[in-house]
Amino acid sequence: MAVSSGGFKVTPLLSFLRKSRSALRTLARAMNAAAGWMFFICAAFITFDVLARNFLGFSSKSTTEVTGYMLAFGMAWGLAYTLLERGHVRVDMLVNRMPLGIRQYLHAVALLLLAVFTGYATYGAIFLAKESFDFGATDMSALRVPLVVPQSLWAFGLTMLFVTALELLVETLALLAGKRFDEIDRLVSSRTYEDATAEALQAVGEAPPAELRA
Amino acid sequence: MIAVVFLLVLIGAMVVAAMMGGGTAQLPISELLLLVGVFLLFFSAGIYIAAALGVLALAAGYAFSDRPFWNFLGQMIWGPSSSFVLVAVPLFLLMGELLLRSGLSAQLYRALNVFLRRLPGGLLHTNIVSCGVFSAIAGSSVATAATMGSVALPAFQNTSYDPKLVLGSLAAGGALGNLIPPGITFIIYGLITETSVGKLYIAAIGPSVLVVTLFLAYIAWREWGTRMAARAVPPVTGAEMMHALFDLVPTTLLILLVLGSIYAGLATATESAALGVIGAMIFAAVRGKLSVRMMHEAAMSTARTTAMIGLILFGAYLLNFILTSIHLPQTLAHFVGGLPFPPWVIMLLIIAFYLALGTFMEGFSMVITTIPIVFPIVTALGYDPIWFGVIVTMLVEIAMISPPDGTVLYVLQGMRKDGGTIGDVFAGVWPFVLLYIGAIGVLMALPQIALWLPRALS
Numbered sequence: 209m210a211v212s213s214g215g216f217k218v219t220p221l222l223s224f225l226r227k228s229r230s231a232l233r234t235l236a237r238a239m240n241a242a243a244g245w246m247f248f249i250c251a252a253f254i255t256f257d258v259l260a261r262n263f264l265g266f267s268s269k270s271t272t273e274v275t276g277y278m279l280a281f282g283m284a285w286g287l288a289y290t291l292l293e294r295g296h297v298r299v300d301m302l303v304n305r306m307p308l309g310i311r312q313y314l315h316a317v318a319l320l321l322l323a324v325f326t327g328y329a330t331y332g333a334i335f336l337a338k339e340s341f342d343f344g345a346t347d348m349s350a351l352r353v354p355l356v357v358p359q360s361l362w363a364f365g366l367t368m369l370f371v372t373a374l375e376l377l378v379e380t381l382a383l384l385a386g387k388r389f390d391e392i393d394r395l396v397s398s399r400t401y402e403d404a405t406a407e408a409l410q411a412v413g414e415a416p417p418a419e420l421r422a
Numbered sequence: 423m424i425a426v427v428f429l430l431v432l433i434g435a436m437v438v439a440a441m442m443g444g445g446t447a448q449l450p451i452s453e454l455l456l457l458v459g460v461f462l463l464f465f466s467a468g469i470y471i472a473a474a475l476g477v478l479a480l481a482a483g484y485a486f487s488d489r490p491f492w493n494f495l496g497q498m499i500w501g502p503s504s505s506f507v508l509v510a511v512p513l514f515l516l517m518g519e520l521l522l523r524s525g526l527s528a529q530l531y532r533a534l535n536v537f538l539r540r541l542p543g544g545l546l547h548t549n550i551v552s553c554g555v556f557s558a559i560a561g562s563s564v565a566t567a568a569t570m571g572s573v574a575l576p577a578f579q580n581t582s583y584d585p586k587l588v589l590g591s592l593a594a595g596g597a598l599g600n601l602i603p604p605g606i607t608f609i610i611y612g613l614i615t616e617t618s619v620g621k622l623y624i625a626a627i628g629p630s631v632l633v634v635t636l637f638l639a640y641i642a643w644r645e646w647g648t649r650m651a652a653r654a655v656p657p658v659t660g661a662e663m664m665h666a667l668f669d670l671v672p673t674t675l676l677i678l679l680v681l682g683s684i685y686a687g688l689a690t691a692t693e694s695a696a697l698g699v700i701g702a703m704i705f706a707a708v709r710g711k712l713s714v715r716m717m718h719e720a721a722m723s724t725a726r727t728t729a730m731i732g733l734i735l736f737g738a739y740l741l742n743f744i745l746t747s748i749h750l751p752q753t754l755a756h757f758v759g760g761l762p763f764p765p766w767v768i769m770l771l772i773i774a775f776y777l778a779l780g781t782f783m784e785g786f787s788m789v790i791t792t793i794p795i796v797f798p799i800v801t802a803l804g805y806d807p808i809w810f811g812v813i814v815t816m817l818v819e820i821a822m823i824s825p826p827d828g829t830v831l832y833v834l835q836g837m838r839k840d841g842g843t844i845g846d847v848f849a850g851v852w853p854f855v856l857l858y859i860g861a862i863g864v865l866m867a868l869p870q871i872a873l874w875l876p877r878a879l880s
């Protein structure tokens with residue numbers, strides 16, 4: 209069924225957007241997994257360095273820098289998936305008490321500002337990586353890591369967040385045009401304590417109580 | 423809602439004080455009001471906190487800076503992104519996620535109960551201590567309330583314990599997690615204010631002991647007397663005690679590994695967090711819970727929380743850069759320092775401000791957003807940065823269990839099966855909230871409780 213509003217049909221557009229979101233989600237999920245596993249590597253690397261320094265008398269002499277790059281990678285590559293999982297913090301005390309009709313516009317404004325902010329941040333990150341490349345900048349550690357390597361990976365994570373924020377914004381606007389308000393809520397409203405509780409219980413292998421199940 | 427009104431009154435009072443010329447410095451009132459106004463608008467509209475901070479920074483940049491500041495944005499957020507201090511955050515998170523999935527909660531509760539059940543208040547002490555220990559290593563108050571609630575609430579079914587006290591003690595115990603080292607709030611505070619995370623962890627020992635003692639004493643006082651006899655508590659047998667001790671060995675080893683390495687000066691907080699991850703993997707492997715799937719879940723969850731904290735840090739660092747370049751924090755600190763009040767009055771106002779803010783703002787966001795502005799004021803007033811770090815962490819914890827908005831309370835309510843109302847949880851937690859606030863009062867009067875140990879050790 210085609211929902212028309214203001215003279216144009218939103219349904220074909222929406223189905224295209226939904227497909228792009230699902231593609232973005234697959235990529236973002238893989239990136240989030242890479243970010244998470246990077247922290248295991250990071251822990252192993254630091255542990256090895258601590259043990260080697262204390263018991264074998266040598267050190268890579270670049271732990272501080274290299275683990276910093278691992279953090280930058282891990283932090284940036286999880287950003288987009290966290291947005292899709294509604295994990296970025298919003299103060300929603302007032303929003304959730306507003307009628308659905310007003311709330312939807314606030315969701316759109318929130319996404320618009322997020323897109324503006326991440327757009328600038330992404331520009332800054334790419335600019336920084338390019339500058340490091342142009343000047344052939346390396347760090348001060350024993351490894352002399354060219355800064356462009358970790359900075360490009362990091363900038364890619366931010367770019368992914370920017371693209372995801374844009375996609376969500378366009379989809380929200382399309383849903384607004386089609387007056388499909390409740391779908392917007394499902395797309396962008398913050399994670400609730402019910403979500404957090406259910407997840408913690410699932411982690412310890414317990415079934416969440418009925419009233420907390422979505 | 424009361425909190426919001428209170429915050430507005432507080433800001434209003436500050437503006438009035440500024441207009442009366444109370445300070446020696448000229449305060450940029452219109453800019454400050456604009457800033458606060460836009461902030462309130464953004465927050466009430468449900469804008470992402472990071473975006474609110476970031477867009478505000480961009481607006482301030484265009485308004486006040488004559489340099490092409492957008493070309494420095496990358497450098498500003500690369501700093502926190504690649505900070506060795508901050509590496510400790512995902513590693514401690516990862517350690518907590520691994521332990522959460524390794525069946526630690528039930529084992530901890532059972533073992534501690536063997537030692538604590540004979541005290542007046544029995545199982546309630548177990549609630550406080552096991553929640554405290556678990557939240558200290560799991561790092562999340564919500565996860566603690568959910569998992570310990572799932573273990574503890576069934577243990578109280580068909581007992582004569584007051585349900586209010588049961589729920590209150592579970593909430594209170596869960597709110598100890600960030601205060602008892604190694605908490606993540608301390609790392610973020612240390613990063614923003616450039617104080618030593620290791621020293622913060624040492625300073626937190628005294629206050630942790632103080633709060634736990636107050637909680638346990640309150641329970642013992644409430645439960646003293648007849649009810650003890652009414653509950654047929656089985657005596658503890660030697661075999662049972664040996665078994666419980668054996669169960670506690672891995673947890674104790676892990677705590678020794680993580681905290682011991684920091685306290686003994688063998689490792690930085692980041693290094694001990696890395697050791698903690700490896701230790702937690704061994705712990706899970708011994709219990710037969712370590713698998714690729716389990717590690718993958720822990721990794722996914724860790725990456726998500728790290729990204730959440732990271733994005734807010736990006737926004738805060740941008741804003742802080744712009745604000746510092748127009749000297750706002752310095753001017754504000756100078757102005758507040760010149761007010762004709764003794765420092766403790768201003769400190770009380772700051773504490774009240776955090777208590778109010780905490781009722782509707784998530785803990786990490788609250789610290790990241792406010793500390794860049796509040797910290798210069800606090801140091802200008804002559805307070806110790808380490809001491810203030812402990813106070814802020816305690817305030818964050820109080821926020822999580824304060825009725826009517828504290829998240830932990832709703833988690834516990836959701837876990838209940840006895841059909842009571844949320845009013846029971848509120849009533850049960852109030853005494854603990856007041857004790858916690860009381861502990862802050864004690865720390866204001868006797869800052870040595872926090873500061874003696876770090877000074878003695880350095």
